Amino acid sequence: MKSKWYNDGFQFLDFVWTGVRRNYDNLDDTIAKRLGEKVDETNEQVEIHLSKMFSSVFKWHTKDEADRIFIAGTKATTPGLRKVSSRPVKPCFFTRVFLVLALSFTMLMLLLYLFGSDKAIPGMIFIGSLAVPFSLLMMFFEINVYQNVSFLQVMQTFLVGGILSLLVTMLFYLLLPIQTNISIESALLVGVVEELAKTVVIILFINAYKLNYIFNGVLIGAAVGAGFSVFESSGYVSEYGLVTIYTRSFQAIGTHTIWAAIIGGAIILGKVRKKPFTLRDFVTKPRFFVFLLIAIGLHTLWDWDIPGTGLATSITEELIVVVIGWFLIFVMIDAGLREVRTLQGQLIVKKKKRGGHKVG
Known part of the structure; x- marks a missing residue:
């Protein structure tokens, strides 16, 4: 009987993996069609390797390199399309941001536990909630190879978008009261409400900034999700105590920031190029809707406490959610x-055409 469960489980995972790979391999066609290009079946896929992607983390980088990253997005610093790099992305400075925040949190802990200073608690709540989501946001800021979104815009989206998504969530909760139990129905309803609220806000910012690239969508989504995560975690401390900050800080590596980044990229994939994302796009673009449903599913699995199970099952659930979430992030990076x-x-084709007309 046990062997049958294992076989059925592996068959199901193989089925799911085949479906994911099929969609993943078709992203070339989707992007080409969205941009009005003919599908090139010989187009070489972009390789994504974890070791390569994070290979620059432990290398020495100068202050000038950091300055170039964080002054991106202005008229003077946004490169033309020809200068945008299509090489594998290698973010690194987000780890420096995390180290600064982690060091700050550690010093605040010393103030509290060594010297008994309760004044350190508000700082611990804020920095503890901020460290992982904001560091992830900085990673997506680095990954945006177009460098067409400024740090000011990112911070506006992080703060205003994060709070606005919570306001929209509360509005949805008024319309759909949530029961505080551990049922799958309750977890699903929470997932639907919170992911839809973030989606609405992400769409507002993408349309307001007139963004058209996948990396832009991923960045704006991450900014809204990070803001949502920070303010939500801070609120949970008042409800469940300071110990909450220790668990939620590390759990943030695979939750709201990642889910919202996936949705942001999917919004770009689902909209007409150089046009705002509309209500019609929301209900008629299956690829966007599939990614939204996956994000809702991941949120549901994260929140659902399976009856009759213990801590080991809960940790396994969380690990599955994190792995799937990051896999989809790499899919978005590849697509970008x-x-x-x-x-x-x-650009090359248009240049050749113009050249041909001149010769004639």
């Missing part, structure tokens, strides 16, 4: 790099 190649290919 392919989009750069497609757009740059369009």
Whole structure:
């Protein structure tokens, strides 16, 4: 009987993996069609390797390199499309941001536990809630190879978007009262409400900034999700005590920031290029809707405490959610790099056409 469960489980995982790979491999066609290009079946896929992606983390970097990253997004510092890199992304400075925040949190802990200073508690709540989500946000800021979104815009989206998404969530909760139990129905309803609230806010900011690239959508989504995560975690401390900050800080590596980043990228994939995302896009674009449903599913699994199980099962659930979430982030990164190649290919074709007319 046990062997049958294992076999059925592996068959199901194989089925799911096959479906995911099929969608993943078709992203080239989706991007090309969205940009109005003919599908090139010989187009080489962009390779994504964890070891390569984070290979620059432990290398020495100068202050000038950091300055170039954080002054991006202005008229003077946004590169033209020809200068945008389609090489594998290698973010690194987000780890420096995390180390600064982690060091700050450690010093606040010393104030509290060594010297008994209760004045350190508000700082611990804020820095503890901020450390992981904001560091992830900085990673997505680095990954935005177009460098067309400024740090000021990111911070506006992080603060205003994070709080606005909580306000929209509360509005939805008024319409759909949530029961505080551990049932799958309750977890699903929470997932639907919170992910839809973030989606609405992400769409508002993407449309307001007139953004059109996958990396832009991922960044704006991450900003809204990070803000949501920080303010939500801070609120939970008042309800469940300071110990909450220790668990939620590390759990943030695979929750709201990641889910919202996935949705942000999917919004770009689902909208007409150089046009705002509309209500019609929301209900008629299956690829966007699939990613939204996956985000809701991940949120539901994260919140659901399976009856009759213990801590080991809960940790396993969380690990599954984190792995799937990050896999989809790499799918978005891959899609974003392919989009750069497609757009740059369009420029080459247009240049050749103009050249041909001149000769004639």
